[in-house]
Amino acid sequence: xxxxxxxxxxxxxIGDPARANMLTALMGGRALTPTELAGHAGIxxxxxxSHLAKLEAGxxxxxxxxxxxxxxxxxxxxxxxxxxxxxxxAASRGMNRHRPGPKDPALRKARVCYNHLxxxxxxxxxxxxxxxxxxxxxxxxxxLTDAGQVRIEALGIxxxxxxxxxxxxxxxxxxxxxxxxxxxxxxxEALLALFIDKGWAKRExxxxxxxxxxxxxxxxxxxxPQ
Amino acid sequence: xxxxxxxxxxxxxIGDPARANMLTALMGGRALTPTELAGHAGIxxxxxxSHLAKLEAGxxxxxxxxxxxxxxxxxxxxxxxxxxxxxxxAASRGMNRHRPGPKDPALRKARVCYNHLxxxxxxxxxxxxxxxxxxxxxxxxxxLTDAGQVRIEALGIxxxxxxxxxxxxxxxxxxxxxxxxxxxxxxxEALLALFIDKGWAKRExxxxxxxxxxxxxxxxxxxxPQ
DNA sequence: TTCATACTTCGATGGTAATCGAAGCATCGA
DNA sequence: TCGATGCTTCGATTACCATCGAAGTATGAA
Numbered sequence: 001x002x003x004x005x006x007x008x009x010x011x012x013x014i015g016d017p018a019r020a021n022m023l024t025a026l027m028g029g030r031a032l033t034p035t036e037l038a039g040h041a042g043i044x045x046x047x048x049x050s051h052l053a054k055l056e057a058g059x060x061x062x063x064x065x066x067x068x069x070x071x072x073x074x075x076x077x078x079x080x081x082x083x084x085x086x087x088x089x090a091a092s093r094g095m096n097r098h099r100p101g102p103k104d105p106a107l108r109k110a111r112v113c114y115n116h117l118x119x120x121x122x123x124x125x126x127x128x129x130x131x132x133x134x135x136x137x138x139x140x141x142x143x144l145t146d147a148g149q150v151r152i153e154a155l156g157i158x159x160x161x162x163x164x165x166x167x168x169x170x171x172x173x174x175x176x177x178x179x180x181x182x183x184x185x186x187x188x189e190a191l192l193a194l195f196i197d198k199g200w201a202k203r204e205x206x207x208x209x210x211x212x213x214x215x216x217x218x219x220x221x222x223x224x225p226q
Numbered sequence: 227x228x229x230x231x232x233x234x235x236x237x238x239x240i241g242d243p244a245r246a247n248m249l250t251a252l253m254g255g256r257a258l259t260p261t262e263l264a265g266h267a268g269i270x271x272x273x274x275x276s277h278l279a280k281l282e283a284g285x286x287x288x289x290x291x292x293x294x295x296x297x298x299x300x301x302x303x304x305x306x307x308x309x310x311x312x313x314x315x316a317a318s319r320g321m322n323r324h325r326p327g328p329k330d331p332a333l334r335k336a337r338v339c340y341n342h343l344x345x346x347x348x349x350x351x352x353x354x355x356x357x358x359x360x361x362x363x364x365x366x367x368x369x370l371t372d373a374g375q376v377r378i379e380a381l382g383i384x385x386x387x388x389x390x391x392x393x394x395x396x397x398x399x400x401x402x403x404x405x406x407x408x409x410x411x412x413x414x415e416a417l418l419a420l421f422i423d424k425g426w427a428k429r430e431x432x433x434x435x436x437x438x439x440x441x442x443x444x445x446x447x448x449x450x451p452q
Numbered sequence: 453t454t455c456a457t458a459c460t461t462c463g464a465t466g467g468t469a470a471t472c473g474a475a476g477c478a479t480c481g482a
Numbered sequence: 483t484c485g486a487t488g489c490t491t492c493g494a495t496t497a498c499c500a501t502c503g504a505a506g507t508a509t510g511a512a
Contacts, residue, residue, distance in 0.1 A: 004333075005316035005402060006323045007309065008246035014237030016470075024230060034489065047471055049490055059319050068479040068488050082315045083233065089308045090231035093285050097232045107230075130364075137363045138356075176231060208230075242500075260459065273501055275460055294458050294509040 013058045029115040031071035080114030088176035108177040110210040116188030126183040128224035142170035162186045239284045254434045255341040257297035306340030314402035334403040337434040342414030352409040354450035368396035388412045
């Protein structure tokens with residue numbers, strides 16, 4: 001009939017509340033089992049199973065079997081970015097699943113976005129890297145400079161292993177709480193992993209919140225001055 | 227139940243094929259009447275009316291009465307950007323409403339995206355402005371430099387009238403055919419209007435395609451060298 | 453006033469899809 | 483081999499909503 005991409009397909013996948021809840025849960029970056037996801041969505045296992053099959057067929061989720069468990073996760077970085085973008089739009093319209101509670105400030109400060117750091121801290125980190133000319137901006141694309149390469153190696157991140165992946169190293173990702181960009185891509189993922197590895201930050205249970213320790217706060221401020 | 231924005235609401239609005247078709251038609255930037263939109267969606271006027279009420283209630287569309295006509299259009303720039311983003315995602319997954327036809331090349335070359343220029347020409351224009359340091363990039367934000375301000379005034383665009391609007395002057399918008407950014411915002415709108423005003427380009431009937439005249443092609447290449 | 457056009461509202465219908473109980477299949481531990 | 487756990491498939495039910503005919507409202511033209 002008409003030319004162009006079909007947005008109705010994706011819309012209908014996201015449009016069901018149960019599926020939307022599962023996708024939001026998976027924005028935490030962890031791979032989850034159908035039983036866990038059913039809990040998040042408030043539905044039975046059977047229903048969840050049928051939803052997950054649809055999301056997988058639609059290319060939004062991927063699956064891997066491990067023993068008698070089945071782990072679902074967002075199929076690609078792009079899916080997470082697309083969802084984050086939708087969340088940003090929804091948030092700007094005041095479409096919230098409930099009124100902001102006490103958890104909210106912590107969520108705005110630092111949280112996981114699929115697999116990298118988001119919230120105030122995520123935005124500050126990217127700003128600082130750009131200010132230090134360790135990351136360069138060109139349109140929507142980001143590029144690691146030579147100085148940046150030296151810098152992350154010094155932090156203990158192996159540059160060549162980042163490069164191996166087909167995914168981009170640096171990438172912008174719009175933040176729904178800050179309405180600014182933060183750093184995604186394999187580097188964004190590696191940096192968050194580093195913070196947690198060093199004991200600077202910790203993921204809160206069953207939540208997207210990231211809590212920095214006192215020493216972690218200091219280290220972060222030193223590494224990424226404002 | 228959970229914290230965060232509700233994407234299911236928006237998803238369900240976009241998820242209905244009739245509504246998706248109407249939204250896609252409105253991405254052409256023109257305000258359209260319920261009768262016209264019903265035609266685009268292949269439904270009766272009554273059904274279209276109910277869909278339009280829902281889209282308006284959801285904040286995606288706005289409406290203005292003019293005599294016995296009612297004109298619907300995308301409520302804000304942000305709606306167009308969000309839809310364009312979804313289209314980009316859908317296109318990358320090969321979710322198309324039909325196989326690419328003969329119209330496609332022209333659509334990829336130059337088309338309207340809500341109210342500004344998209345496609346190959348749109349991307350080239352932004353790249354050229356950045357290369358000439360007339361637009362500056364900072365994260366996802368764009369800023370007009372002093373040189374850029376002089377430049378657009380020379381083209382006959384009144385800078386202060388652009389500034390009056392609450393909408394941003396420059397803004398990136400992801401292109402689903404090029405997978406790169408082009409220029410949105412009031413300046414993007416003003417530039418497209420300029421091209422059409424000078425007779426360099428013309429909108430094709432009932433389509434998002436923009437056809438450049440021979441002299442328009444030359445003028446465009448001179449203004450925005452690669 | 454009268455008729456025509458543009459659109460909305462109401463009401464009834466039908467189809468689709470979300471939901472869950474029950475049964476079936478696979479994996480693991482003993 | 484047996485039972486337990488995790489998950490899928492099947493089938494039946496239910497609820498929602500897109501759809502359209504018919505009637506109602508508003509604007510404009512004659």
